[in-house]
Amino acid sequence: MNIHVGRVLVLGGAGLVGAQVVRQIARDLKPELIVIASRYQREVREALRDFHKEFPDISFEGCWGNVFVRKQFADKxxxxxxxxxxxSRVLFQDVFGDKSATYQQSQLVDIIRSFKPEVIVDSINTATAISYQDVYTTSLEVENILNQIQADDRSEQARPLEKVSIKKLEHLLVSQSIPQLIRHVQLLWEAMVEVGTRIYVKIGTTGTGGMGLNIPYTHSEDKPSANLMTKTAVAFAHTGLLFLMARTPGGPIVKEIKPGAMIGYRKIEYRAIRRDGKPAMIYESQMEPLGNTVDISFRTGYNQKGELMMVGVDTGENGFFTLGEFEAITSLYQMEFVTPEEIAQNVVLEIMGSNTGKDVIAAIDGAIMDPSYRAGYLRRPVLEEMKRLEKKTNSHSVALGQLGPPELSKLLYEAHLLKIRYKTLQNVLDAEPEAISRSLYNYVRRSEIRNVIVSVGIPILTPDGKQLIRGPFINIPEYRGEFVVQSTPEQIDRWAKKGWVDLRPKNFVIWQDRFRQMLRSTTTFLNEGSTAITLRSYLSDEINIGEVVGWIFNNDPQIKGYRIKAL
Structure with a gap:
């Protein structure tokens, strides 16, 4: 299949798998430009040099830096x-603070905005990058410090510990895996939507090379280690978020190839071994008596015999394995291995539209249970029984806020008030917005429903926009570390849209526009039958509050809250 591809961005493109993806894309797709993005400048430049020689007819560009932090930290x-x-406090704000501010500073967003790729292949081991921050050790260190502070009654001795604890607490807060992963996916998605990326392929991981909890290749006395299990947890949490991306309208096609074996290899060589970026040394051993304790701290005073050199195989980000290690891990029924070329081939086939059977997102999509005919059959009697009981108890079954955002409750209560006063879509359209505003305000002031609305955290904005009818708590604006927030006309408009019952006339202009569109779809249905059942369909003149809000979620261009797959 021949497809035209303009710009391709390969994240991690200088790595073991990423480099093979670049080669496969260059051979099979021949795009106008391939952008190589990797962590370090040196590896990007070396990769560009090799690719220019290998594919002289294709344009290559490169960029480097850590894509999980802001631009100013990308080289750190x-x-x-x-x-x-x-x-570290800036890092905290980037993960937990205002997303729009983080978006403007993100290294990843900057790369995507700069090159505007049609296709992104992400070969970065996101699970490793996010999970291997040793949150467990940091948690134990913080616990020890807090225990010491609590045990020390003398404040002058506690102060130094408090300073240490602040730093450790900051470290602990910014090392949490799931908030980092969520923010990363949010930024990635918004950037791809902004520039119009068509296809995103993630090369993921199982975290254990396809093995189970009995994996013998672990990082501690526990089997498997907590860090390794965290990697797997993040890897599959990432898959879940990719599944949500794939089911979100307006964005790229999303796929994931998830190798379930060790990936190898780059080259075989005899080389100096490095630990934490420094040469590993051979030390002359010493004898010491074994007593009641064992000191496991790093000791100085050992004679260095030279650098540690060994023959091994380079497996990219997995590490440099000796003959014995490689032979063990790849032996039959162990982790075994898969080659970067095989992964790259599947990636490119998926980009070209072939069904490789290796797309994890498609596999999940085909395996989950979708809405059923039986449930649809039962929906009507459930609704009828609730309406009967609502009438019998003289109550208002509208919203509690337990289903989702305050915006849902706000819309349901506004629709409910319109239903009580006007009954039908047409009656609302026949009234002036100012008259609707006055009518609903007068009703709210006399009715107990006012107290119900504010008791679920939804305040009511009066028609003049100058007063707020509220209860003891408010859901919008959200609590973000401060209980008192500044109020401006722009903020009031935003809050009213997101979670206040808005009785201002201009809000009912919006409601009338919605109802006008709904009535048009009703006429279409009568004339065209089943072919008219689309996202824009509303099949009654009556104000059925749930159906009305469902229609809004389906059709509001700022919400786009519909499921792509509907049976």
Missing amino acids: TRKEILESLSK
Whole structure:
């Protein structure tokens, strides 16, 4: 199949798998431009040099830096960021603070905006990058410090510990995997939508090379280690978020190839071994008596015999394995291995539209249970029984806020008030917005429904926009560390849209526009039959509050809250 591809961005394109993806794309798709993005400048430049020689007819560009942080931190190690309290607090805000501010500063967003790729292949091991931040050790260190502070009654001795604890607490907060993953996916999605990316293919991981909880290749005395299980948890949490992306309208096609074996290999060589970026040394051993305790701290004073050199195989981000290690891990019924070329081939076939059977998102999509005919059959009697009981108890079964955002409750209560006063869509259209505003306000002031609305956290904005009828708590604006927030006309408009019953006339202009569109779809249905059943369909002149809000979620261009797959 021949498809035209303009710009392709390969995240991690200088790595073991990413480099093979670049080669496969260059051979099979021949795009106008391939952008190589990787962590370090040196590896990107080396990759560009090789690719220019190998594919002289294709344009290549490169960029480098950590895509999980803001631009100003992109060339820094995580250790460098965390050693600075001011930097770690910026990192905290980027993960937990205002998303729009983080979006403008993100290194990943900047790359996507700069190159506007039609296709993105993400070969970065996101699960490793996010999960291997040793949150367990940091948690234990924080616990020890807090215990010492609590046990020490003398404040002058506790102060140094408090300073240490602040730094450790900051470290602990910014090392949480799931908030980092969620923010990463949010930024990635918004950037792809902004630039019009058509296809996103993630090369994921199982975290254990396809093995189970009995995996013998682990990082501690526990089997498997907590860090390794965290990697798997993040890897499949990532898959879940990719599944949501794939079911969201307005964005790219989303796929994931998830190798379930060790990936190898790049090359075989005899080389100096490095640990934490530094040469590993051979030390002359010493004898010591074994007593009641064992000191496991790193000791100085050992004679160095030279650098540690060994023959091994380079498996990219998985590490450098010796003959013995490679032979063990790839032996029959162990982790075994899959080659980067095979992964790259599946990636490119998926981009070309072939069904490889290896797309995890498609597999999940085909395996989950969708809405059923039986449930649809039962829906009507359930609704009728609730309406009967609502009438019998003289109550209002509208919204509690337990289903989702305050915006849902706000819309349901506004629709309910319109239903009580006007009954039908046409009656609302026949009234002036100012008259609707006055009518609903007069009703709210006399009715107990006012107290019900505010008791679920939804305040009521009066027609003049100058007063708020409220209860003891408010859902919007959301609590973000401060209980008192500044109020401006723009903020009031935003809050009213997101979670206040808005009785201002201009809100009912919006409602009338919605009802006008609904009535048009009703006429179409009568004339065209089943072919008219679309997202824009509303099949009654009556105001059925749930159906009305469902229609809004389906059709509001700022919400786009409909499921792609509906039976």
